[in-house]
Amino acid sequence: MIHEVFMPALSSTMTEGKIVSWVKAPGDKIEKGETVVVVESDKADMDVESFYEGYLATIIVDAGGTAPVGEAIALIAETEAEIEAAKQKAASAPAPAAAPSPATAPEPVAAVAEAAIASSNGSSGRLVVSPRARKLAKELKVDLTTLKGSGPHGRIVAEDVEASAGKVSTPVATAAPATAPPVAAPAVAAPTPAAPKPAPAPTAPVTPGQVVPLTTLQNAVVRNMVASLEVPIFHVGYTITTDGLDKLYKQIKSKGVTMTALLAKAVAVTLKHHPLLYAAYTEQGVQYNSGINVAVAVAMGDGGLITPVLQAADQMDIYTLSRTWKDLVDRARSKQLQPAEYTTGTFTLSNLGMFGVDRFDAILPPGQGAILAIGASRPQVVATADGLFGVRTQMQVNLTADHRIIYGAHAAAFLQDLAKLIETDAQSLTL
Numbered sequence: 202m203i204h205e206v207f208m209p210a211l212s213s214t215m216t217e218g219k220i221v222s223w224v225k226a227p228g229d230k231i232e233k234g235e236t237v238v239v240v241e242s243d244k245a246d247m248d249v250e251s252f253y254e255g256y257l258a259t260i261i262v263d264a265g266g267t268a269p270v271g272e273a274i275a276l277i278a279e280t281e282a283e284i285e286a287a288k289q290k291a292a293s294a295p296a297p298a299a300a301p302s303p304a305t306a307p308e309p310v311a312a313v314a315e316a317a318i319a320s321s322n323g324s325s326g327r328l329v330v331s332p333r334a335r336k337l338a339k340e341l342k343v344d345l346t347t348l349k350g351s352g353p354h355g356r357i358v359a360e361d362v363e364a365s366a367g368k369v370s371t372p373v374a375t376a377a378p379a380t381a382p383p384v385a386a387p388a389v390a391a392p393t394p395a396a397p398k399p400a401p402a403p404t405a406p407v408t409p410g411q412v413v414p415l416t417t418l419q420n421a422v423v424r425n426m427v428a429s430l431e432v433p434i435f436h437v438g439y440t441i442t443t444d445g446l447d448k449l450y451k452q453i454k455s456k457g458v459t460m461t462a463l464l465a466k467a468v469a470v471t472l473k474h475h476p477l478l479y480a481a482y483t484e485q486g487v488q489y490n491s492g493i494n495v496a497v498a499v500a501m502g503d504g505g506l507i508t509p510v511l512q513a514a515d516q517m518d519i520y521t522l523s524r525t526w527k528d529l530v531d532r533a534r535s536k537q538l539q540p541a542e543y544t545t546g547t548f549t550l551s552n553l554g555m556f557g558v559d560r561f562d563a564i565l566p567p568g569q570g571a572i573l574a575i576g577a578s579r580p581q582v583v584a585t586a587d588g589l590f591g592v593r594t595q596m597q598v599n600l601t602a603d604h605r606i607i608y609g610a611h612a613a614a615f616l617q618d619l620a621k622l623i624e625t626d627a628q629s630l631t632l
Contacts, residue, residue, distance in 0.1 A: 202278075202279045202283070203258070203276055203277070203278055203279075203283055203286065203287045203290060204252075204253045204255070204276070204277045204278075204279070205273040205275075205276060205277075206237060206238070206249075206251070206273065206274055206275040206276070206277060207270075207271055207272065207273055207274065208240065208262075208268040208269065208270050208271060208272050208273075208274050209240065209249055209270070210270045210271075215270060216269065216270055217267050217268060217269045217270060218240045218241060218267065218268060218270065218417075219240065219241040219265070219266070219267045219417050220238060220239075220240060220241075220262050220263065220264050220265060220266050220267070220268075220274065221238075221239040221240060221241050221246050221264065222238070222239045222264050223237070223238050223239075223260060223263075223264055223275075224236050224237055224238060224239065224248075224335075225237050225238075225257045226257065227257055227258065227259055227260060228256060228257065228258075228284065229256065229257050230255075230256055231251045231253070231254065231255055231256065231257055231277060232251070232254055233251060233252065233253060233254045234250050234251065234252075235250060235251055235335070236248040236249065236250055236251075236335060237249060237250065237251045237257065237275070238274070238275070241417050241536070246536045246537065251277065253277050253279070254279070255277045255278050255279040255280070256277065256278050256279075256280070256281055256284055257275060257276075257277060258275075258276045258277060258278040258283070258284040258287030258288060258291075259275065259276050259284075259287055259288045259291045260274070260275045261273055261274050261275055261276070261291055262274040262275070267417075276288075276290065276291055334357050334358050334359045334361060334362045337359055337362040337363065337366075338362045341362060341363075341365075341366040342366075343362050343365050343366050345357060345362075347365070348361050348362065348365055349361070416505060418501060418505035418507070419505040421505070422505045422506060425566060425567050426564060428567045429564050429565050429566070429567060432482075432565055432603050432605070433603070433604045433605060434565050434601050434602060434603060434604060435601075435602060435604050435609070435612075436562050436599055436600065436601055436602075437599070437600045437602070437609065437612040437613060437616060438560065438597060438598065438599045438600075439597075439598050439599075439600075439616040439617075439619075439620060440595050440596075440597055440620075441595065441596055441597075441598060441619070441620045441623050441624065442593045442594065442595050442620075442623075442624050443578045443594050443595065443596050443623060443624075444593060444594050444624075445623065445624060445625070445626075445627040445628075446463060446467075446623050446627045447578065447594055448627070449463070449627045449628060449630065449631070450463060453519070453631065456520060456523075457520070457523050457524065457527070458519055458520065458523045459523055459526065459527075460555075461497060461526060461550075461552060461555075462519060462522050462523040462526050463519065463630060464550060464552065464575060465495045465497060465511055465514055465522065465526070465550060466514065466515075466517075466519050466522055466630050467619060467622055467623055467627075467630055468495060468514075468548065468550060468573060468619065469493045469495050469511075469514035469515035470515055470622060470629075470630070471615060471618050471619045471622055472493050472495075472515065472548060472615075473493065473515050474618060475611070475614065475615045475618070476489055476490075477489075477570070477606065477607055477611055478548060478570060478571050478602075478607065478611065478612075478615050479493055479494075479547040479548040479569075479570065479571070480547075480570050480606060481547070481568055481569055481570050481603075481606075482570065482603055482605045482606045487606050490547040492512065492513050492547060493513060493514055493515045493547060493548065494510050494511065494512050494513065494514065494545050494546050494547045494548070495510070495511045495514040495546065495547075495548055495549070495550060496508035496509065496510045496511075496543070496546025496547075496548070496549040496550070496566070497509060497511070497526070497549070497550045497551075497552070498549065498550070498551040498552075498563075499530055499533055499534070501533075501534065502534065507533050507538070507543050508543055508546055508549055508566065509526075509529035509530060509532075509533050509538060509542060509543055510529075510541075510542055510543060510544075510545050510546045511525060511526060511529070512545065518631075518632075519630055519631050529542060546566070546569065547569060548569065548570075548571060548572070548573075549563070549566050549569060549571075549572040549573070550572070550573050550575060551563040551572060551573070551574050551575065552575040553574070553575070553576065553577075554575050554576045554577035554578065554596060555577075556577075557577050558576055558577060559576045559577060559579070559597060560574070560576040560597040560599060561574050561576065561599065562574060562599050562601055563599070563601050564601065565601050565602070565603060569603075570602060570603045570606055570607055571600055571601065571602040571603065571607060571612070572600070572601050573598055573599070573600050573601075574598065574599045574600075574601065575596065575598050576596050576597040576598065576599075577596060578594050578595065578596040579594065579595065579596070580592050580593070580594050581593055581594070581595045583595070598616065598619070600612050600615070600616060
């Protein structure tokens with residue numbers, strides 16, 4: 202029997218995917234659950250596993266090519282004798298049609314897509330292994346079934362295989378001296394991030410008049426920005442004195458805490474008292490969210506942006522939050538985030554202050570009620586309460602809100618409470 206490998210839907214917004222690389226070549230033997238191809242979705246690279254055992258007979262969409270969700274990208278033959286028949290079937294197939302709408306996609310394709318998502322996020326019970334780790338396991342003769350993955354959602358990465366084979370000896374910064382024998386990491390240690398993929402080659406110089414196609418990520422950003430035009434929004438600005446926050450930052454910066462983490466924590470703590478600010482509009486009414494998931498915009502080196510999400514940011518201490526944020530950013534820039542790590546935000550921060558921008562208005566992300574734009578902190582001459590002049594460090598913040606559910610008084614109350622926390626009680630962010 203000949204089976205089709207479909208382009209899976211790796212996220213709810215994905216309409217087409219790009220083939221990053223084929224892990225298997227035509228003629229290779231494939232086991233059920235083995236990674237066959239790496240697909241670029243809107244904002245991440247995901248391994249796609251085979252649901253069949255057999256041989257990769259022919260590749261329909263080569264590496265670098267794109268295909269609509271549900272389109273066949275390869276054929277798998279159950280036996281070697283069927284490989285030639287599969288090639289003939291691919292050669293006689295009509296040209297790929299336009300991407301089908303979700304409402305008209307065939308039911309089997311939807312089932313395959315759902316299964317692919319389950320496999321990618323580790324919820325299927327099968328091994329989730331990176332292509333590099335699988336290759337290393339074969340070279341080093343390591344049984345993958347005996348390993349526990351340290352990557353996202355239990356994914357087995359190259360470091361796990363190397364550690365099992367005794368090839369890793371470089372300690373982390375806080376580990377024992379190099380002369381000590383390598384030991385297993387304690388159970389309470391933070392998960393090791395997945396190995397970053399090689400950085401993309403520098404972009405070739407652009408010649409005047411040249412049209413450069415948008416990347417998959419940039420196209421996803423375009424769709425979100427266009428969707429935001431349908432929402433009636435308004436902007437509210439506020440000036441916040443940051444002397445106390447700056448003092449706290451200098452005290453704990455050496456412990457790995459970033460200003461982005463401090464701002465995210467301050468916003469999350471304030472949002473606890475303003476549930477409407479992290480709610481969302483629906484046709485049925487206001488959707489109040491159970492979690493304060495703070496998304497923070499991050500620029501990608503090859504164009505576009507992504508918003509990694511700090512889940513339940515109000516419940517994490519500042520040190521855990523900072524470590525989590527660093528891990529999210531590292532994996533975002535190597536395109537290794539799972540969809541749930543960049544699509545579940547309930548409130549968003551956009552911080553251009555680090556670039557010296559004084560103030561700006563951010564565009565509201567689809568499905569959220571508000572986004573906060575943060576400008577740079579600068580020394581300002583201000584009038585003090587005793588009628589004298591003094592110098593204070595201040596920053597401008599601007600809230601963009603969905604006016605269907607959030608009104609001016611709601612936005613003002615949130616900004617007042619955020620300013621009060623930062624100006625008078627910044628030390629509480631370390632509790």
